[in-house]
Amino acid sequence: MNRFEQEIDQILNDLERNHLKRGLRQTQTATGAEIDYLGKTVLNFSSNDYLGLASEPFLKEVAIQAIEKWGTGSGAARLVCGNLKIHEALEEATAHFKGTEAALTFSSGFAVPLGIIPALVGKGDTVILDKLSHACLIDGAKLSGAKIRVFPHQNLRYLEKILKESSGKKLIVTESIFSMDGDLAPLREIIALKEKYGAWLMVDEAHATGVLGENGAGLMESLGCRSQVEIQMGTFSKALGSSGGYVAGSRQLIDLFINRARSFIFSTAPSPASSAVSLAAIQWIQSKAGNQRRELLQNYILSFSQKLNQLSQNSLFTGDQSPIFPWMVGDENKALELSQRILQQGALTVAIRYPTVPRQKARLRISLSAKHTPIQIDRLLGIMERSL
Ligand SMILES: Cc1ncc(COP(=O)(O)O)c(C=O)c1O
Numbered sequence: 001m002n003r004f005e006q007e008i009d010q011i012l013n014d015l016e017r018n019h020l021k022r023g024l025r026q027t028q029t030a031t032g033a034e035i036d037y038l039g040k041t042v043l044n045f046s047s048n049d050y051l052g053l054a055s056e057p058f059l060k061e062v063a064i065q066a067i068e069k070w071g072t073g074s075g076a077a078r079l080v081c082g083n084l085k086i087h088e089a090l091e092e093a094t095a096h097f098k099g100t101e102a103a104l105t106f107s108s109g110f111a112v113p114l115g116i117i118p119a120l121v122g123k124g125d126t127v128i129l130d131k132l133s134h135a136c137l138i139d140g141a142k143l144s145g146a147k148i149r150v151f152p153h154q155n156l157r158y159l160e161k162i163l164k165e166s167s168g169k170k171l172i173v174t175e176s177i178f179s180m181d182g183d184l185a186p187l188r189e190i191i192a193l194k195e196k197y198g199a200w201l202m203v204d205e206a207h208a209t210g211v212l213g214e215n216g217a218g219l220m221e222s223l224g225c226r227s228q229v230e231i232q233m234g235t236f237s238k239a240l241g242s243s244g245g246y247v248a249g250s251r252q253l254i255d256l257f258i259n260r261a262r263s264f265i266f267s268t269a270p271s272p273a274s275s276a277v278s279l280a281a282i283q284w285i286q287s288k289a290g291n292q293r294r295e296l297l298q299n300y301i302l303s304f305s306q307k308l309n310q311l312s313q314n315s316l317f318t319g320d321q322s323p324i325f326p327w328m329v330g331d332e333n334k335a336l337e338l339s340q341r342i343l344q345q346g347a348l349t350v351a352i353r354y355p356t357v358p359r360q361k362a363r364l365r366i367s368l369s370a371k372h373t374p375i376q377i378d379r380l381l382g383i384m385e386r387s388l
Helices: 003-017 057-070 078-082 085-098 111-120 135-144 156-165 187-196 219-223 251-260 272-285 288-311 332-344 374-387
Strands: 034-037 040-044 102-106 126-130 147-151 170-175 200-204 231-235 245-249 324-330 362-367
Touching: 040 374, 057 272, 085 102, 085 245, 085 272, 102 111, 102 251, 111 135, 111 170, 111 200, 111 231, 111 245, 111 251, 126 135, 126 156, 135 147, 135 170, 147 156, 156 170, 156 187, 170 187, 187 200, 187 219, 245 251, 272 288, 288 324, 288 374, 324 332, 332 362, 332 374
Parallel strands: 126 147, 126 170, 170 200, 200 231
Antiparallel strands: 034 040, 102 245, 231 245, 324 362
């Protein structure tokens, strides 16, 4: 081993020793109710395919037709010559869905905050983040060069303290459904604070889009507060069963991002197939069939959380309004072992460890999908009961 290899080896060994080393596991299909995992078909309670759209035949057909029409790749950045009709159609539909004037799409949800936070704030300004914010929000804030302040998860008193102390432009960033905890942000209270202190608010609806709201547009729709939030963002990659990200807001805001968001400007336009699938999924989610699928998911969420409460009175499991149920374990190795035991009994519930969640806050992240059947969910509950 040369010096370079030894140094890399040292990093990997440290990760291994702390039970934090990751490796890729190949699967045949990653979505739907079941998954082929390590050569075995098991129930899948780890995907974000909350509505089961990623394996819908009608969306596969949409993708094929888009490829026939526009080709497999977009060929260039949007501002060069990659701006296809399907991109604009998706943006128009996204803006309508989200109740805003305009929207802009990116190749991934992760790329959205990397581009838009630095477009909004810089040196002398402050980005204020919830402690449990997704990595892309943290990285976007870091890239901006603005001062970063973090408030303990959902702690409004601390948020207010930071707002009082901050100078320059103030941008508050939060998720609506927290990705690893499944709880909901107190958006009304955050809006009241941002108005009191003249801040801007950016809400990431990655996990709420397709899941909450009368038309599935997210938590802001269900709270009726969309017009009070300056910047809405999210992804097409979870309940919508596609890939890519979006930001939605005023026309002026979107024009700013077209000119200043580097992950938009310097990246090839999203593929025609993924854009077409995202568009069709948005339309479907607002249809009667979409509403019924969302209702089914909500029923699953309700009955699962009631059964979990019966299973354990000591709040091992949290969450009750979103499809994400963290089974809090704490120790990284114990979480890995528990996940393994559950896998052996036929269900995939992947252990989530640092740095995705704080150290010693490891958990199994259980996610429900409308594609599960009640029998499959009961099977998981049985496995969980035996594993307690
Ligand atoms: C809260 C949140 N925002 C953004 C993203 C990134 O979205 P994408 O997977 O489309 O890159 C994720 C993905 O895990 C997420 O959980």
